[in-house]
Amino acid sequence: MNTQLVANVSLKEQIVQTLDSLNKAQLQQLFEYLSFLKFRVRLNNIMPSFDETKLATLYAEFAEEDRKLAEEGMDEYSAGLLKEDTK
DSSP: OOHHHHHHHHHHHHHHHHHHHOOHHHHHHHHHHHHHHHHHHHHHHHSOOOOHHHHHHHHHHHHHHHHHHHHHHHHHHHHHHHHHHTO
16 A cells, blocks of 8 residues: 555544544534535635736726716716705
8 A cells, every 4th residue: 555545544544533532513513614615615616716916907907997987976976965955
């Protein structure tokens, strides 16, 4: 047997021994944790991680346009508020 296989068998044996020593509540907690780990793996496979550098570049690229649009809309928004206040 190669060393990797022996290490894996030993690790599996250690896990089984640990499982055998847990009470029902601990087994339930372990099951919930393992379910969470499986969910996280599936989520990572579905949603790739975001490259923060690319996000920062996109933010910088559109920041000025967003600011201008917001400023343009403020006059209309203020007028609408004033109109509502005078009703």
